[in-house]
Amino acid sequence: MRIALDAMGGDHAPGPIVTGAVQALQADPDLKLILVGDQEQVEACLAGHPDAPLDRVELVHSAHVIGMQESPVEAMRTKVDNSITRCWQLLAEGRAAGIVGAGHTGAMVAGGLRLKRFLPKVRRPAIATVMPTLKGPCIILDVGANIAPKPQHLVQYGVMGSIYAKHILGREQPTIGLMNVGEEAGKGHELAKTTHGLFNSSPLKERFIGNIEGRDIHRGAVDVVVTDGFTGNVVLKVCEGMFEFIMKMVGQSVFGVLHHEKALAMSAVQELVAKYDYSAFGGAPLLGIDGVCIICHGSSKERAIQNAIGVASQHLRSNLNQRIVQELEAMPSLGEDE
Amino acid sequence: MRIALDAMGGDHAPGPIVTGAVQALQADPDLKLILVGDQEQVEACLAGHPDAPLDRVELVHSAHVIGMQESPVEAMRTKVDNSITRCWQLLAEGRAAGIVGAGHTGAMVAGGLRLKRFLPKVRRPAIATVMPTLKGPCIILDVGANIAPKPQHLVQYGVMGSIYAKHILGREQPTIGLMNVGEEAGKGHELAKTTHGLFNSSPLKERFIGNIEGRDIHRGAVDVVVTDGFTGNVVLKVCEGMFEFIMKMVGQSVFGVLHHEKALAMSAVQELVAKYDYSAFGGAPLLGIDGVCIICHGSSKERAIQNAIGVASQHLRSNLNQRIVQELEAMPSLGEDE
Incomplete structure (x- = not known):
């Protein structure tokens, strides 16, 4: 390899x-x-x-x-x-x-x-990123490859994302959620509404739990968060900035009140930062290539690069691309998108 | 009143x-x-x-x-x-x-x-929310009143937001940023690109620092974050979920290693939660009404309601609406939007 x-x-x-x-x-x-x-x-x-x-x-x-x-x-x-x-x-x-x-x-x-x-049948590739949640990691895609996708692209993200969640994150039955402004089916802009309908009339229906809201990501509501590249990119970077912000606030307020056990608390926070540091994650795959x-x-730095190379190897060893092609080929047409 | x-x-x-x-x-x-x-x-x-x-x-x-x-x-x-x-x-x-x-x-x-x-000249109202940043509070709008706005609406959000930032948040010279996927002028989807151009050809030019990315919000890069109601709503709720998530992780990792000073750390974290609790903020104004x-x-609960009533009083006392109308009336036409 x-x-x-x-x-x-x-x-x-x-x-x-x-x-x-x-x-x-x-x-x-x-x-x-x-x-x-x-x-x-x-x-x-x-x-x-x-x-x-x-x-x-x-x-x-x-x-x-x-x-x-x-x-x-x-x-x-x-x-x-x-x-x-x-x-x-x-x-x-x-x-x-x-x-x-x-x-x-x-x-x-x-x-x-x-x-x-692109892989056969793939219309647009998507960048997928792993995010930590209260129930273990989930995957969110697209975080920036395609900022103005069609509903059909988003359904394909659902396919690619759930294969990734299954074979890389080890989720036996990955669930898919569509990023939206409310849970009800009629919510959101045209893209969200049409995509919601397409998911429900596709073979992904069983895995698709419907719309999710921003707060559901970190609660671990789904294994695969599907969204357009504009929203996904903003979300990813907001999380990064928010993590930075809160860890600084935690540092100031918690370390400020401690005396003898300050060093203990600091090393615990440092471990947490290392674990969830949004910039140190193992790299985001461009799926569909x-x-x-x-x-x-x-x-x-070193660790992130080593992790990313590990993710690439795992991706290759798991035959992810072959699985994506097989699932897309087995799907009925989603209609033309251009 | x-x-x-x-x-x-x-x-x-x-x-x-x-x-x-x-x-x-x-x-x-x-x-x-x-x-x-x-x-x-x-x-x-x-x-x-x-x-x-x-x-x-x-x-x-x-x-x-x-x-x-x-x-x-x-x-x-x-x-x-x-x-x-x-x-x-x-x-x-x-x-x-x-x-x-x-x-x-x-x-x-x-x-x-x-x-x-609506106030005279206002085309669409927007929900504005205050967010904490490393440099004090900023305001983000729209967080959900209008999920498919036109560029002209976003420029008006800039007017309303900067008046709010000045008279409610006390920013003498509020700066405005457009939520986007990159800082360069040509970045983003059509809405973002057109809005960027409109801002730069409007009297808001002096206050408009250009595109900002998700991570810039909590770094305090601008006083007013302008975005469409879909993205803004997702961002707001992602922040809420992320805050919840990180505070749980901090609790688990920091409290777990402390012995004698655990109570001290816990009360510091509780104070932090009370201070930044996204659900306890003083309420979001629907601007443009x-x-x-x-x-x-x-x-x-009690505190959030009391705060929100306080915000409403302050809004009325500051003659925000009159100021919004004055500034919009002084602006040249932004072109037709429908």
């Missing part, structure tokens, strides 16, 4: 990215990695890991890096030899079965859309 | 609602309240407060209550004599200058929309 890693992607690249790669290789003897990026810099990082299993590492040079603030379309046009495009090319050529990167999310998605390597693409948070 | 209160609205009505009313009256000698609801029940609740200033309380009977799970349109049609419609009638007749209620949010809004008592309408969370 060979995975291409964008060694130049993210706020901390390339050092911690390469370290995460080495850790992933050490943890999984079947893993091979292609490190994509500035050869000189990547080699220098690798030199700092004399114990790295270099026989399972390949280097592919790329001269450019797409900055986090650049327009992805513009950047991909002018910086032809950038590390993200290189990763996608390796996937397209079959040299890598999956790609992992913490660079510009828009550019990661744009790279995949440009290649149009023919291949595996895991998009990491820009602030990813 | 006379305010009508839906004594039957919310999960805990009428007991704690009437208690909140009595507390508000005791705190503000200029306040007069009309308690709307089942006369017998409301009188029984009042009897429990022998110190209530009854000379400033009026009772208006209504036979029906709209349940929290009912369809508002259907319920308003069949339960003609419901407490929410009665409150709006009191406002329309000029017997009350404002209304406050913790009942069905959809019905509260529908009541206002049915009357069409000719009059004052404060919508409270369904789980509101």
Whole structure:
């Protein structure tokens, strides 16, 4: 199993990215990695890991890096030899079965859309993210690949999300909920109303519990939260900011009143931050792509990169894509969307 | 100043609602309240407060209550004599200058929309909610009055929100941000892109800092967050669920490791919960209405009701509506929206 890693992607690249790669290789003897990026810099990082299993590492040079603030379309046009495009090319050529990167999310998605390597029957790929809830992790999709989807796309997200929830999160009978402003069937804008109807007339009906509201996500009301990429992206980032905010408030108020056991409380809070840190999650898969693409948070360091590579391996080993294609092929037509 | 209160609205009505009313009256000698609801029940609740200033309380009977799970349109049609419609009638007749209620949010809004008592120039009212941030409270609107607004409506939300931020939150020069999936000007769906352009060609340009992302809300990036009612409603409820979730996780992890100072930490966390409890905030104004309408969370108890009545009084005393009309009248046309 060979995975291409964008060694130049993210706020901390390339050092911690390469370290995460080495850790992933050490943890999984079947893993091979292609490190994509500035050869000189990547080699220098690798030199700092004399114990790295270099026989399972390949280097592919790329001269450019797409900055986090650049327009992805513009950047991909002018910086032809950038590390993200290189990763996608390796996937397209079959040299890598999956790609992992913490660079510009828009550019990661744009790279995949440009290649149009979607799985058969998939109309639009979606970024799926795992969220912690009171009842264990759930998955929310789309969090930003497609900000103006059609109802048919959202139903396909339900298929892809429930396969992910079953085979990656281990939910035997995953339930699906549609993000909306109220639970009743008639609630929401046109997209929500039509999607609600489509779910109920599709084979997903049994798994579809209907509309859910924002507060239901963290209560663990469903295993798969389906939403458009605009709402999903806002939700994901609101959670990130909210987590940051509350942990600061907790720090100020709780640590402020403690004396002898302050250190104990601080380490408990630090553990919690490490556990739920929205920026350290193992990366979000771009589902619907023919291949595996895991998009990491820009602030990813060693642990997040190692986790993301692990998610990519698991994705490949679970034959997720084959299962998605099988389920979509078995579904009756949802009608035309364009 | 006379305010009508839906004594039957919310999960805990009428007991704690009437208690909140009595507390508000005791705190503000200029306040007069009309308690709307089942006369017998409301009188029984009042009897429990022998110190209530009854000379400033009026009772208006209504036979029906709209349940929290009912369809508002259907319920308003069949339960003609419901407490929410009665409150709006009191406002329309000029017997009350404002209304406050913790009942069905959809019905509260529908009541206002049915009357069409919008301020001159206001195209659509918006529900505004105060959110805590690292830099003090900000205001986000719309959180659910209009789930499919036009760009012109969003620009008006910017006007109403910044007047609220200035005169209620005390921000001298309120800044406005547009909720989006990225900071760059070209980001987002059509609504976001067009709204961004409209803001920049309006007199609000100076206050408009551009797009903000979900994580910017709690960081306190702006004083006024403008968004459509669908996204805003989801965001508000996600925050509520997330707060609940994190505080439970904090409780489990921090309290679990403490021994002697556990009680200290618990009371600090309880204070924090009381301070940021999303269900206890002082009520969300429906801005753009000719009059004052404060919508409270369904789980509101004494304190939330008292706060909401306080917000209604402050709204009236600050002449917010007059200021909104003045600013909208001074604005050039934003173009037709329908």
